[in-house]
Amino acid sequence: MYIYADFNNRDASGYLRLNNNGTVDDLFAAGISLVEGMKLTVSDGDLVAEIIVHMPGGELVWRGEVVGEISEVEEFPSGRANGDGG
Numbered sequence: 001m002y003i004y005a006d007f008n009n010r011d012a013s014g015y016l017r018l019n020n021n022g023t024v025d026d027l028f029a030a031g032i033s034l035v036e037g038m039k040l041t042v043s044d045g046d047l048v049a050e051i052i053v054h055m056p057g058g059e060l061v062w063r064g065e066v067v068g069e070i071s072e073v074e075e076f077p078s079g080r081a082n083g084d085g086g
Contacts, residue, residue, distance in 0.1 A: 003027060005042035005051070005064065015063035016042065016051060034062045048073050 004022035011017055018027075018034065023042075027034065038053040042064060048071050051064030 001030060002041050002043040002048065003030070003032070005044060005049075007044050007047050007049075007070065011057065011059060011061070011063055013057070013063075015054060015065050017059070018053070018062040018064055039067075040064065043073060046072060 003026045004020065005016050005018065006020050006022075007016065009017045009020060032040075034053050036053065036055045040051050040053060042049055042051055049066045050068050051066055054063045054065055056062055
Protein backbone atom coordinates (compact mmCIF):
# COMPACT_ATOMS: atom_id res chain seq x y z
CA MET A 1 0.00 0.00 0.00
CA TYR A 2 1.18 3.51 -0.83
CA ILE A 3 0.43 6.74 1.01
CA TYR A 4 0.45 10.00 -0.93
CA ALA A 5 3.31 12.40 -0.20
CA ASP A 6 4.44 15.57 -1.97
CA PHE A 7 8.18 15.21 -2.60
CA ASN A 8 8.44 19.00 -3.03
CA ASN A 9 7.04 19.67 0.45
CA ARG A 10 10.10 19.32 2.69
CA ASP A 11 11.16 20.94 5.92
CA ALA A 12 14.53 22.61 6.58
CA SER A 13 16.04 19.19 7.45
CA GLY A 14 14.93 17.73 4.11
CA TYR A 15 12.21 15.52 5.62
CA LEU A 16 8.91 15.15 3.78
CA ARG A 17 6.06 16.94 5.52
CA LEU A 18 3.15 14.57 6.04
CA ASN A 19 0.44 17.23 6.35
CA ASN A 20 -0.90 17.43 2.76
CA ASN A 21 -4.60 16.75 2.19
CA GLY A 22 -3.79 13.69 0.08
CA THR A 23 -1.51 12.30 2.78
CA VAL A 24 -4.05 12.87 5.54
CA ASP A 25 -6.84 11.36 3.40
CA ASP A 26 -4.78 8.25 2.61
CA LEU A 27 -3.76 7.74 6.24
CA PHE A 28 -7.39 8.06 7.34
CA ALA A 29 -8.62 5.68 4.60
CA ALA A 30 -6.04 3.09 5.67
CA GLY A 31 -6.76 3.55 9.37
CA ILE A 32 -3.14 4.52 10.05
CA SER A 33 -2.11 6.69 13.00
CA LEU A 34 1.44 7.99 12.69
CA VAL A 35 3.95 6.72 15.24
CA GLU A 36 7.61 7.63 15.69
CA GLY A 37 9.79 5.16 13.77
CA MET A 38 6.95 3.77 11.63
CA LYS A 39 7.97 2.74 8.12
CA LEU A 40 5.73 3.71 5.19
CA THR A 41 5.91 3.63 1.42
CA VAL A 42 4.92 6.97 -0.10
CA SER A 43 4.29 8.10 -3.66
CA ASP A 44 3.14 11.18 -5.55
CA GLY A 45 2.37 9.30 -8.75
CA ASP A 46 5.75 10.05 -10.31
CA LEU A 47 8.07 9.05 -7.47
CA VAL A 48 8.00 6.40 -4.77
CA ALA A 49 10.14 6.00 -1.62
CA GLU A 50 10.32 4.30 1.74
CA ILE A 51 10.22 6.65 4.72
CA ILE A 52 10.65 6.49 8.46
CA VAL A 53 8.13 8.66 10.30
CA HIS A 54 9.40 11.23 12.80
CA MET A 55 7.45 13.14 15.41
CA PRO A 56 6.67 16.77 14.74
CA GLY A 57 9.60 19.13 15.07
CA GLY A 58 9.54 22.91 15.37
CA GLU A 59 6.82 23.19 12.71
CA LEU A 60 4.54 20.81 14.66
CA VAL A 61 4.11 18.62 11.55
CA TRP A 62 4.73 14.88 11.27
CA ARG A 63 7.67 14.25 8.94
CA GLY A 64 9.10 11.39 6.89
CA GLU A 65 12.80 10.69 6.44
CA VAL A 66 13.48 9.09 3.06
CA VAL A 67 15.53 5.93 3.46
CA GLY A 68 17.16 4.41 0.41
CA GLU A 69 16.51 5.79 -3.02
CA ILE A 70 13.61 7.71 -4.49
CA SER A 71 12.46 5.80 -7.56
CA GLU A 72 10.39 6.85 -10.54
CA VAL A 73 7.10 5.08 -11.26
CA GLU A 74 5.40 4.85 -14.61
CA GLU A 75 1.87 5.39 -13.29
CA PHE A 76 0.26 5.91 -9.91
CA PRO A 77 0.60 2.73 -7.86
CA SER A 78 -2.63 0.74 -7.71
CA GLY A 79 -2.27 0.18 -3.99
CA ARG A 80 -3.01 3.77 -2.96
CA ALA A 81 -5.00 3.83 0.25
CA ASN A 82 -7.89 6.02 -0.92
CA GLY A 83 -7.70 4.83 -4.55
CA ASP A 84 -8.85 8.11 -6.08
CA GLY A 85 -5.55 9.19 -7.65
CA GLY A 86 -5.42 12.60 -6.05
